[in-house]
Amino acid sequence: METEYNNQLPTGIIINGQALTSAEVLAVARHYAHVALGDESISRIRAARAVIDTISAENQKVYGVTTGFGHLSRVRIPQDQLEELQHNLLRSHSAGVGEPLSEEITRAMMLLLAASLGRGNSGARPEIVETLLGMLNEKIYPTIPSRGSVGASGDLAPLAHLGLVLIGEGKAIYNGQCLTGLEALQQAGLTPLRLHAKEGLALINGTHLMEAIAILALSDAQILMRTAEVTCAMSLEGLMGSHIPLDPRIHQRRKQRGQEISAARLRKLVNNSEINASHQNCARVQDPYTLRCAPQVFGAIRDVLKYCEDIFERELDAVTDNPLVFPEDGDVLSGGNFHGQPIALALDMLAIALAQLASFSERRIYSLMGPHDWDESGAPLFLTPNPGLNSGFMITQYVAAALVNEIKILAHPASIDSIPTSAGMEDFVSLGATSANKVLLVLEQARQVIAIELLCAAQMLDFRKPLKPGIGVQKAYEIVRSFVPMLEQD
Numbered sequence: 001m002e003t004e005y006n007n008q009l010p011t012g013i014i015i016n017g018q019a020l021t022s023a024e025v026l027a028v029a030r031h032y033a034h035v036a037l038g039d040e041s042i043s044r045i046r047a048a049r050a051v052i053d054t055i056s057a058e059n060q061k062v063y064g065v066t067t068g069f070g071h072l073s074r075v076r077i078p079q080d081q082l083e084e085l086q087h088n089l090l091r092s093h094s095a096g097v098g099e100p101l102s103e104e105i106t107r108a109m110m111l112l113l114a115a116s117l118g119r120g121n122s123g124a125r126p127e128i129v130e131t132l133l134g135m136l137n138e139k140i141y142p143t144i145p146s147r148g149s150v151g152a153s154g155d156l157a158p159l160a161h162l163g164l165v166l167i168g169e170g171k172a173i174y175n176g177q178c179l180t181g182l183e184a185l186q187q188a189g190l191t192p193l194r195l196h197a198k199e200g201l202a203l204i205n206g207t208h209l210m211e212a213i214a215i216l217a218l219s220d221a222q223i224l225m226r227t228a229e230v231t232c233a234m235s236l237e238g239l240m241g242s243h244i245p246l247d248p249r250i251h252q253r254r255k256q257r258g259q260e261i262s263a264a265r266l267r268k269l270v271n272n273s274e275i276n277a278s279h280q281n282c283a284r285v286q287d288p289y290t291l292r293c294a295p296q297v298f299g300a301i302r303d304v305l306k307y308c309e310d311i312f313e314r315e316l317d318a319v320t321d322n323p324l325v326f327p328e329d330g331d332v333l334s335g336g337n338f339h340g341q342p343i344a345l346a347l348d349m350l351a352i353a354l355a356q357l358a359s360f361s362e363r364r365i366y367s368l369m370g371p372h373d374w375d376e377s378g379a380p381l382f383l384t385p386n387p388g389l390n391s392g393f394m395i396t397q398y399v400a401a402a403l404v405n406e407i408k409i410l411a412h413p414a415s416i417d418s419i420p421t422s423a424g425m426e427d428f429v430s431l432g433a434t435s436a437n438k439v440l441l442v443l444e445q446a447r448q449v450i451a452i453e454l455l456c457a458a459q460m461l462d463f464r465k466p467l468k469p470g471i472g473v474q475k476a477y478e479i480v481r482s483f484v485p486m487l488e489q490d
Contacts, residue, residue: 009033013111015118015129016040019317020111022309025215028136029108035133037118044120045129047327049355052123056082056197063323063334064201065123070153070422086200087167093160095172098146101158101209103141103173107463108212109162110136110315113203121319121326122202131166131193138188143171144179144209150421151340151432154320155209156211158433168192205321210343213436214312217443218311222305224447225298228357229262230476232294233269233366236355237469238379238460241291243270251295256305259299266294269472275464284305290363294395297360303351311346343430344415347354351439355404355411356445361453362400368456369397383487390490393459396452403445410442454480462486465483 009027013020016038027033055062059079066082069077069089077085101109114132117124135142142165146218148157165181172184185192235241251263270276286292323334369377384392414434420427458480461469468474 010264011137012036014038015115017044017131020115020314022215022219025108025111025212025316026219028111029104029216032107034137034141035111035114037095037114037129037133039363040490041129042126045118045122045124045126046329048120048325049125050200051330051332052196053323053325063417064205065198065323065332066229069201070425073425079126082197083195083198086195087199089200089204090160090163090167090195091169092349092426093156094164096148096157096161098147100144100219100308101146101330102143104207104216105212106141106162107136108145109144109208109217110142110157112208112211113159113206115160115316115339116206116208116319116321119319121199121324122321123332124202125199126198127193128166128195128199128203130405134188134190135165135172135185138190139174140165140184140188140190141173142181143173144234146437147432147433149209150324150419150426150428151207151210151344151434152338152421152426153322154205154207154338155340155433156204159204159206160481161306163200166193166203167195168428172263202321205338207315207320207338207340207432209341210347210432211312211315213440214308214315214343214347214350214451216441217350217436218305218308218312220443221350224354224443224450225305225357226265227454228361228450229265229294230269231289231361231457232291232298232322232364233266233470233473234457234476235368235453236266236291236294237270237275237473238457238464239287239291239364239367239370240275240282240346240464241287242284243273243276245292246295247289248272251299254296256296256303256472258301258302259295261302262298263295266274269476270470271472273470273473275465275469278467286365288367290360290367294360301353301357304349308346308350311342311420315343340430340432341415342424344430344435345413347435347439348415349433351411351414351435351442354442354446355407356451358400358407358442361449362404365397365400365449365453365456368453368460369393379460379463383456384490385464387457392487392490393456398458400449400452401453403449407445407449408441410438414438455484458484 012034067073109451144161144163149155165172168182170181176185251260320337381387382392382394384390414431
């Protein structure tokens with residue numbers, strides 16, 4: 001999935017019922033790629049819609065089409081109230097609270113919802129998807145509160161807020177202004193929809209909030225993972241650590257894939273180091289674990305990211321509303337694809353992995369403050385040329401420690417909890433939206449910790465001059481110094 005740093009993102013996407021790629025989600029969410037609905041998808045949508053129209057006309061008993069929702073599914077809805085039922089569903093479920101989702105998360109949600117409906121198992125008309133894509137391309141962003149989903153019967157509240165704008169209700173941001181849904185649609189030249197049977201349910205049953213955050217957060221986590229390896233290599237060189245623990249023979253004897261990849265990256269970063277050559281015969285026998293076991297720890301984190309990638313990528317080919325329409329058989333089947341447990345568990349694992357990444361980094365920051373009994377290099381205390389008069393980087397380690405403490409609290413899994421809803425009908429929920437919202441906070445805090453280590457490691461390398469570190473580390477040092485000069489005094 002490591003796409004964002006390859007700059008190979010598509011500029012346009014056609015939805016034809018296919019699986020989306022992470023690169024396509026990133027292209028739309030962050031780079032405003034245009035999205036269109038293809039003919040193949042329209043055919044699939046119409047075939048599924050024909051099944052729903054038949055059920056509606058014959059007043060067959062099908063959940064969410066001719067019945068109420070959740071524990072109210074026992075209530076039959078008269079034919080002349082089926083459209084009102086769908087509108088009431090959006091209005092009643094728009095009960096979210098908290099700060100609105102970011103623009104990029106909202107864009108990703110809209111794309112994922114459109115792609116899911118476009119696979120032809122939801123029973124919504126093509127007009128629903130076309131209007132949704134029209135909003136996306138015209139940069140109309142529904143105002144979606146970030147809290148309120150338990151991640152079980154889909155992300156109900158957030159998606160209801162999104163769906164309201166399609167019918168000209170709710171609120172949206174357009175051209176930097178907060179408008180009513182109707183005003184936003186009219187100014188963009190779009191027409192509000194009148195929902196037909198099943199369409200409101202198709203809009204709100206789905207994992208699209210969780211998945212949107214998952215794809216964006218994983219992309220950022222992969223970049224941060226690679227940055228942390230670079231930063232660690234800088235610290236390894238600055239602290240005059242041994243390169244022996246990076247020997248490929250050590251890692252081949254364990255055969256953990258992530259560990260082998262991280263060891264290879266670290267070896268490349270420290271290759272041709274003058275610093276390493278200068279202390280080949282030093283008295284130190286072993287380094288602390290945050291240097292010596294870097295491939296093992298980074299590798300474990302890499303393996304977690306790969307697990308998350310597999311889960312999140314599969315969801316990009318999913319239809320997660322309910323009930324599902326199978327037009328080839330004429331069947332409408334009620335199931336539970338909207339349940340967010342797969343994504344919730346992966347998001348919690350992602351938060352734990354990022355917590356380890358940050359905690360691992362903070363310990364190296366502490367070591368860089370020095371000196372310690374294992375550090376015979378004579379580097380100045382707190383990385384300042386004149387300690388005492390100056391405190392140097394002393395408090396940056398405090399800040400890192402505070403951030404790591406907060407990260408550890410946020411890393412507690414949300415998915416191990418469950419609070420039943422809908423009068424017991426939804427008796428086990430994933431709380432995956434909580435997992436998603438938490439991982440965004442963990443990611444931002446972890447970025448700050450890695451940035452602090454970057455600053456400290458670059459400062460330590462200044463005290464190793466005129467000796468140069470490995471080729472990769474030297475390049476990283478130069479990039480840091482292009483933004484931040486060496487700290488000479490407080």
